[in-house]
Amino acid sequence: MNNLGAVIGFTLRNRLQTKSFVVTSLIIGLIITVVIHLPFILALFDKGGAxxxxxxxxxxxxxxxxxxxxxxxxxxxxxxxxxxxxxxxxxxxxxxxxxxxxxxxxxxxxxxxxxxxxxxxxxxxxxxxxxxxxxxxxxxxxxxxxxxxxxxxxxxxxAPIDINQVQITAEGGAGTVGSGKTSSEVAMSMGVVYVTIILLFMGIMITGQLIATEITSEKSSRVMEVLITSVNPLTQMFGKILGMLVVGLSQIGIFIAVAVVNFLLPHNLQKFKEMDIRFSDIDPLMVVYAVVFYLLGYFLYATLFAAVGSLVSRTEDLGQAVMPLTFLSMGGFYIAIFGLNSADAPLIKAASFIPFFSPYAMFLRIGNSDPAVWEVALSLAILAASILFFGWLSARIYRTGVLLYGKRPSWKELRKAMRAYKA
Structure with missing residues (x-):
């Protein structure tokens, strides 16, 4: 446990103090500020008059x-x-x-x-x-x-015709996630879904790549040979995954803080009030689901990125090695983005039970539709079981892969090595 804490602490110090983390946080924070202020900025540049x-x-x-x-x-x-x-x-x-x-x-x-x-x-x-x-x-x-x-x-x-929109559940009755949403609540749910999908995709792509890159760099510089003499390989892997999770959450926390500060400025509050945007209409349960699916999606991909990173001896070969994982994450992201207005489409429903896509697709259905409770529970169960399986498989691959140098081993060579090392 002490070694795990040491690895997490080392990962945090190594990443939070880097220029890339600081610069990236500042740039994205500035972009968030500009986007939030956009209605106010456009009003300033409006020449006015008819x-x-x-x-x-x-x-x-x-x-x-x-x-x-x-x-x-x-x-x-x-x-x-x-x-x-x-x-x-x-x-x-x-x-x-x-x-x-x-x-x-x-x-x-x-x-x-x-x-x-x-x-x-x-x-x-x-x-x-x-x-x-x-x-x-x-x-x-x-x-x-x-x-x-x-x-x-x-x-x-x-006389104008005013239509009040309410999202209801036609099937399932009490066995569904929601109990109906007004038009304002529907709009805010869609906003939460959109932001969460983007944050999850960024978290997977950025932190996943960092995990794989750090492991490969340690192998290529032979630092790994020193590390495994004092820290168990599995402790290293899970320490890096947890450390990168904290790094990613810290950055998201910074972005949320920047957004909240900008939202609370009087001129922005007035603009959003004029646009009939009420943040009080955000369903707290949506926020809970956003956190759950973000964490589960992160752990699923992070373990696989760690396993792939352990098999590569040169950082030049890493991009090609992680490409399948990149395509899987992009697939889930684009399925969700293009399905924002059709959450009940058959493709979205099917994707919500595929573990590589479900963090995106099922959260989309929860926010923009009203799936049955058993569907959400089944999707979470499949996702959790997949994390356990791929976590176990990645741990075995990692424990063997960090000791293999040269060209990336084939699956046959990897199985032989795993038996030799009793992994």
Whole structure:
């Protein structure tokens, strides 16, 4: 036990004090800060004011209705600028002088609504979208006005339809994980799922690679020959795995702290309130599942990375050796990412019971769907059993692999060596 603690402590000191850990933490922390502040930053760079759109002052019914539409808004995105001399040259000169951003041409048609053309120096997609929405409302108002409807009938037509979304469980009743979620809770669950999937993938790829790299480096420098005389190989392996887990959790803790500090800033709280984002809607059980699946997923892959690292004698060969594990982790990650909006798809359901994919897929189903309790329990049981099996297999491989040098041994050579060393 003392040796295990010494290995964990050595791993922590060796990694937490490195420049790469500090620089990576600072860079990712800065990225998190920028992302959280993005709504506020965009508001600062917003030039403010409405777009100035030129129109011909011909007394057109459509222009008058459009002008009335924008007059009702507190902060309209578009302001109409009327021109008595509505020639092409006049409009172009106004654009050059900065008086307008573009101009709208209306061509009367024998029947129906006028044909509309928006002209500007740039693409003007934002102005076009805004004008389309406004003109759609104007067209509806003009049609209703000409139809002779009463004010009550008009109000009934314009009354918005509000649909409250609630996620329910159609099958299983009490034997399911959740009991229904509101639209806000659904959005927050999806956010937790998305963040956890990314953190798990980063944890597996970064810490797994570090475990394998450290073991291979010790072998290639012959330091391993000194270490195994004082510390049992299995103690080394599990000490490195646990040490790297603490390193990874420390870094995640730093990221969470940075995120919380930035979220609590008054201007950010106000922005998220305007966007109807309420962090109080995060289900505590989701956080528990996030921790459980993160830890189980980490241990499954970490033991395999350690075993692969023990078989490689040169760091140059490590990338090719860990490639299968990298593809497995990437497979689970992409299955979850592309299945964010289809958590009940057959592929997601099948992947939630495959141990290499279940940390991603089953957590996705818990957050964005409502799987039965027995499904979650079975997925966790399969994942835990896989960790025990691969942990046992990796321990045997590691105990033998650290003593083998030269080219990477084949499975036949490894089995012979394991019998020779009684591993």
């Amino acid at each position: 777009r100035q759109i030129g129109v011909a002052d011909t007394g057109s019914e459509v222009v008058q209705a459009l002008e009335a539409y924008y007059a009702k808004q507190e902060e309209p995105d578009v302001e109409l600028v009327k021109f008595k001399d509505a020639t092409e040259e006049t409009f172009k000169k106004a654009i050059v002088d900065g008086k307008i951003d573009g101009y709208l041409e209306l061509a009367d048609q024998p029947t129906g609504f006028p044909a509309l053309t928006y002209k500007a120096e740039g693409t003007g997609s934002g102005a076009v979208n805004e004008l389309q929405q406004a003109l759609q409302v104007v067209k509806t108002e003009l049609v209703i006005q000409n139809a002779g409807l009463t004010e009550e009938q008009k109000n009934l037509i314009y």
